[in-house]
Amino acid sequence: MPVYLAERKRVIDEALRHYLPPGTKKPQALHEAIRHSLFAGGKRMRPILCLAACEAVGGDYAPALPLACAVECIHTYSLIHDDLPAMDNDDWRRGKPTLHKIYGEAIAILAGDALLAEAFAIACRYGGGRYGPGVVVGELARASGSRALVGGQVADLEAEGREISVRELRAIHLRKTGALITTALRLGAMAGEASRESLRAVTEFGRSLGLAFQVIDDILDVTQTRETLGKSAGKDLAAVKATYPRLLGLDGARLAARRYTARAHGALAPLGEKGTILANLAGHLLSRES
Amino acid sequence: MPVYLAERKRVIDEALRHYLPPGTKKPQALHEAIRHSLFAGGKRMRPILCLAACEAVGGDYAPALPLACAVECIHTYSLIHDDLPAMDNDDWRRGKPTLHKIYGEAIAILAGDALLAEAFAIACRYGGGRYGPGVVVGELARASGSRALVGGQVADLEAEGREISVRELRAIHLRKTGALITTALRLGAMAGEASRESLRAVTEFGRSLGLAFQVIDDILDVTQTRETLGKSAGKDLAAVKATYPRLLGLDGARLAARRYTARAHGALAPLGEKGTILANLAGHLLSRES
Numbered sequence: 001m002p003v004y005l006a007e008r009k010r011v012i013d014e015a016l017r018h019y020l021p022p023g024t025k026k027p028q029a030l031h032e033a034i035r036h037s038l039f040a041g042g043k044r045m046r047p048i049l050c051l052a053a054c055e056a057v058g059g060d061y062a063p064a065l066p067l068a069c070a071v072e073c074i075h076t077y078s079l080i081h082d083d084l085p086a087m088d089n090d091d092w093r094r095g096k097p098t099l100h101k102i103y104g105e106a107i108a109i110l111a112g113d114a115l116l117a118e119a120f121a122i123a124c125r126y127g128g129g130r131y132g133p134g135v136v137v138g139e140l141a142r143a144s145g146s147r148a149l150v151g152g153q154v155a156d157l158e159a160e161g162r163e164i165s166v167r168e169l170r171a172i173h174l175r176k177t178g179a180l181i182t183t184a185l186r187l188g189a190m191a192g193e194a195s196r197e198s199l200r201a202v203t204e205f206g207r208s209l210g211l212a213f214q215v216i217d218d219i220l221d222v223t224q225t226r227e228t229l230g231k232s233a234g235k236d237l238a239a240v241k242a243t244y245p246r247l248l249g250l251d252g253a254r255l256a257a258r259r260y261t262a263r264a265h266g267a268l269a270p271l272g273e274k275g276t277i278l279a280n281l282a283g284h285l286l287s288r289e290s
Numbered sequence: 291m292p293v294y295l296a297e298r299k300r301v302i303d304e305a306l307r308h309y310l311p312p313g314t315k316k317p318q319a320l321h322e323a324i325r326h327s328l329f330a331g332g333k334r335m336r337p338i339l340c341l342a343a344c345e346a347v348g349g350d351y352a353p354a355l356p357l358a359c360a361v362e363c364i365h366t367y368s369l370i371h372d373d374l375p376a377m378d379n380d381d382w383r384r385g386k387p388t389l390h391k392i393y394g395e396a397i398a399i400l401a402g403d404a405l406l407a408e409a410f411a412i413a414c415r416y417g418g419g420r421y422g423p424g425v426v427v428g429e430l431a432r433a434s435g436s437r438a439l440v441g442g443q444v445a446d447l448e449a450e451g452r453e454i455s456v457r458e459l460r461a462i463h464l465r466k467t468g469a470l471i472t473t474a475l476r477l478g479a480m481a482g483e484a485s486r487e488s489l490r491a492v493t494e495f496g497r498s499l500g501l502a503f504q505v506i507d508d509i510l511d512v513t514q515t516r517e518t519l520g521k522s523a524g525k526d527l528a529a530v531k532a533t534y535p536r537l538l539g540l541d542g543a544r545l546a547a548r549r550y551t552a553r554a555h556g557a558l559a560p561l562g563e564k565g566t567i568l569a570n571l572a573g574h575l576l577s578r579e580s
């Protein structure tokens with residue numbers, strides 16, 4: 001798995017470098033800031049899942065590459081904006097100062113904006129097949145919009161300092177984290193010309209994987225320190241933020257993580273042997289639990 | 291012209307209402323904020339130009355409607371973010387308080403983000419023809435990205451309080467205002483299955499129209515009051531912002547506006563009789579000069 005992940009990360013990084021304007025392009029501060037965020041040590045989880053889903057339905061991963069990179073741009077933009085003083089007000093991300101701490105708020109907002117727009121420019125390089133570019137890019141846009149990614153972030157901010165139910169928390173996570181993970185997988189499967197049945201399987205896998213991932217993220221925020229985590233730890237608790245450990249206790253949260261993980265693995269059955277790659281990735285991603 | 295404009299505005303407003311999630315959808319503050327900005331009295335200049343360009347190359351405007359609405363969403367998002375405290379820090383827009391004054395900074399940033407994403411969801415409703423959705427939506431994305439719209443805003447911020455040449459100012463305007471106006475026209479022409487020659491004519495028209503429009507905007511900022519303008523007047527001068535009147539004097543700026551206007555009209559020649567609608571629109575838009 002480590003060799004596979006490193007190889008895929010290399011392919012994605014190279015494609016991102018190729019698709020995006022160089023850091024020397026004017027306005028230089030903007031292009032530097034974009035590259036700084038995009039190459040700040042992200043694990044490329046979403047684009048790797050995208051390429052893997054393409055293969056899991058029987059395709060070669062090449063047609064999925066622009067879609068994988070587009071998803072990573074959108075993920076990166078959402079981190080930049082989430083860290084802003086007006087939002088989560090976070091000074092650290094992946095062990096480094098957040099973008100607005102280095103370049104100032106204006107450039108951080110605009111670098112996020114530009115990454116979101118460039119994501120669609122990159123996604124439009126997808127040539128289409130059984131699922132045309134309008135369908136595929138349209139799905140990516142909806143996953144990034146007010147009903148999914150952005151809607152989830154707003155709901156998350158609104159829930160701060162308020163009592164919410166596990167059901168509400170799940171609804172927030174499905175949009176804030178789950179939608180983009182699921183979409184990464186679905187886009188990959190579509191680029192691989194997935195059958196309706198395979199697409200359904202990949203979708204269910206994504207939803208459960210996304211929830212498991214978020215629960216584990218919440219658990220790590222409680223159990224780990226900033227050094228291990230690379231971002232400000234204990235921040236969720238400090239901000240009276242609704243999390244699984246807060247609502248279910250640490251053991252209850254661990255149980256939930258195991259349940260979602262099992263559901264993710266179960267969803268892969270219709271893909272048969274080819275689904276193994278996604279199962280291995282899920283195993284690797286979710287083993288962060290402690 | 292007033293009847294034509296009112297009728298087109300009605301068609302566009304209706305389509306926008308149809309394409310976007312209702313204001314009652316959760317998270318409600320986000321969807322309310324989006325609708326508040328989008329229906330805050332914008333003149334719909336860009337989408338009207340988009341539909342007109344579609345007709346000017348011989349098409350029926352219907353296929354251009356999602357593209358026109360997408361452009362308006364992008365224009366609206368850019369206004370919301372430009373007004374933020376970290377950017378132009380403007381409290382007034384179209385005679386009303388800016389979005390962050392009403393809903394706070396977090397919602398204003400996120401409403402802008404959502405509008406940008408939704409713009410691409412709407413644009414992907416374009417069915418395609420001679421120019422496929424990948425080409426058309428990709429062009430819209432590039433016009434909104436780091437090399438055009440966002441790049442222009444960064445260059446504009448960087449120019450504040452610094453001496454710049456007319457040439458630099460023109461380069462800023464071409465990206466900050468010109469790119470989206472030109473793209474609105476080009477997208478409309480593509481939806482109308484424009485020939486290469488017509489598309490070139492529409493592009494040249496857009497560039498000159500965009501420059502003329504911006505010069506006139508700069509002039510109005512000097513000569514008019516907030517009541518007439520609906521936004522904070524004299525702000526450009528107060529912020530030591532590079533403008534045409536500052537670099538060329540008021541008379542020089544008026545001359546530049548007339549020159550760009552003439553060039554816009556000249557560009558329409560290849561369209562023949564059908565280009566009249568664009569000429570009339572240019573005449574109307576640019577008659578704000580005083």
